[in-house]
Amino acid sequence: MDFQLTEEQRILKESVRRLAERHFAEKAFTWGDEYPWENAKILAENGLMGIRIPVEDGGQGGTLMDAVIAIMEIAKVCPQTADVLQAGNFGAIQQIAFLGNEFLKKEVLTKLLRGETIITPAMSEPNAGSAVTDLRTTARFDGDEVVINGSKVFNSNGDHAGYFCVWCRFGKGVESSGAVIVPDTASGFSRGKVEQHMSGEHYVSLYFDDCRVPKEYVLMSEEGFKKLLQVFNVERLGNSSRSLALAELAYEKSLQYSKERIQFDRPICEFQGIQWKFVDMKMRLEQARWLLYKAVVEADRGLPTTLDSSLAKLSCNEAAEYVCREAIQIHGGYGVSQEFPLAYLYERARGWMIAGGSVEMLRNRIASEILERRFSQRPPRPPKA
Numbered sequence: 376m377d378f379q380l381t382e383e384q385r386i387l388k389e390s391v392r393r394l395a396e397r398h399f400a401e402k403a404f405t406w407g408d409e410y411p412w413e414n415a416k417i418l419a420e421n422g423l424m425g426i427r428i429p430v431e432d433g434g435q436g437g438t439l440m441d442a443v444i445a446i447m448e449i450a451k452v453c454p455q456t457a458d459v460l461q462a463g464n465f466g467a468i469q470q471i472a473f474l475g476n477e478f479l480k481k482e483v484l485t486k487l488l489r490g491e492t493i494i495t496p497a498m499s500e501p502n503a504g505s506a507v508t509d510l511r512t513t514a515r516f517d518g519d520e521v522v523i524n525g526s527k528v529f530n531s532n533g534d535h536a537g538y539f540c541v542w543c544r545f546g547k548g549v550e551s552s553g554a555v556i557v558p559d560t561a562s563g564f565s566r567g568k569v570e571q572h573m574s575g576e577h578y579v580s581l582y583f584d585d586c587r588v589p590k591e592y593v594l595m596s597e598e599g600f601k602k603l604l605q606v607f608n609v610e611r612l613g614n615s616s617r618s619l620a621l622a623e624l625a626y627e628k629s630l631q632y633s634k635e636r637i638q639f640d641r642p643i644c645e646f647q648g649i650q651w652k653f654v655d656m657k658m659r660l661e662q663a664r665w666l667l668y669k670a671v672v673e674a675d676r677g678l679p680t681t682l683d684s685s686l687a688k689l690s691c692n693e694a695a696e697y698v699c700r701e702a703i704q705i706h707g708g709y710g711v712s713q714e715f716p717l718a719y720l721y722e723r724a725r726g727w728m729i730a731g732g733s734v735e736m737l738r739n740r741i742a743s744e745i746l747e748r749r750f751s752q753r754p755p756r757p758p759k760a
């Protein structure tokens with residue numbers, strides 16, 4: 376067993392860090408409503424999109440660990456640019472890489488890998504959040520086309536996306552579930568107004584009103600949920616990596632600040648009350664890091680398991696919320712000021728405790744894996760008379 380990064384991984388980490396400092400530091404935390412497209416181009420030119428997608432599909436042929444190292448180094452310098460890496464390495468792009476047909480790989484994946492556009496996962500609906508299998512959006516084949524009806528909510532950066540991975544139903548039961556890749560130019564497709572999470576991150580609702588796309592855009596038309604969710608475990612590790620990276624940034628800023636801030640004629644790091652905060656922050660960061668690395672290393676070029684990815688996400692999400700919250704406290708009044716990035720770091724980390732599987736739903740999944748049983752979350756049926 377070895378707890379060190381390999382030589383190649385260390386070199387990757389340092390070179391990505393240098394790239395981030397050189398190109399992304401200056402505009403970090405200032406993107407506001409703008410999407411960092413200029414950075415997407417730089418990421419693509421430097422081989423940081425599709426890091427773990429096979430070379431024959433236009434990717435870099437690296438490992439999941441390479442992608443995690445890259446997204447964490449970028450996130451620590453510019454969290455908004457890390458959103459581009461999430462879309463280009465961990466998100467719905469992986470659904471195409473693992474499940475897509477040749478047409479989707481040629482037509483859509485190529486553009487995503489060039490950083491020209493992004494694809495977002497369109498799963499959540501007004502009445503299907505945690506209970507995602509309750510989704511009502513339908514798809515039906517009509518000649519050479521597929522026709523989609525329904526709506527989606529909470530689509531992150533959906534105002535900037537060119538494609539959506541729309542989870543839908545081709546028939547009545549869960550077994551008829553699947554997904555269709557919908558370009559934003561499709562007839563019958565529209566977006567709602569731009570809304571914002573507390574961090575300022577954009578999201579939109581999506582509407583499909585007899586929306587038509589050629590049938591080559593169908594990703595899966597039956598028995599889809601299980602496979603889509605397996606691939607979604609990669610998305611969860613991107614979420615975990617960004618949570619951990621933002622927490623590390625908040626921790627490092629707090630350490631620095633505690634050595635410089637003088638109260639009662641001494642730096643505040645000399646107060647035991649502050650020292651103990653750092654101990655608890657460090658402990659949570661390390662626990663989260665090793666659960667993340669375990670999930671990632673074991674997946675290698677395949678897919679992470681549900682148990683590993685749920686443990687990693689739960690622990691990274693909760694560590695990040697805790698660490699960013701304590702970082703705010705250590706910074707006193709400056710911690711809650713909009714002039715400092717700490718409030719933003721906290722708000723992003725807070726959102727990830729809900730996005731991509733809430734911490735409660737992760738606990739349900741972990742319990743199910745540990746006990747090797749499925750526990751229905753639905754109300755018990757009345758006993759048969």
Ligand SMILES: Cc1cc2nc3c(=O)[nH]c(=O)nc-3n(C[C@H](O)[C@H](O)[C@H](O)COP(=O)(O)OP(=O)(O)OC[C@H]3O[C@@H](n4cnc5c(N)ncnc54)[C@H](O)[C@@H]3O)c2cc1C
Binds near residue numbers: 505752
């Ligand atoms: C920052 C952010 C980004 C997002 N981006 C996207 C995106 O790009 N695409 C997309 O499709 N969706 C996205 N979402 C939506 C996200 O997937 C849902 O918010 C999430 O699945 C929870 O659904 P909900 O909000 O409807 O809450 P609900 O499912 O209504 O849950 C409400 C509360 O009840 C708890 N709860 C529900 N069921 C159980 C249970 N069985 N046991 C215990 N507790 C339970 C939940 O954990 C939560 O605390 C995003 C959300 C956020 C916050």
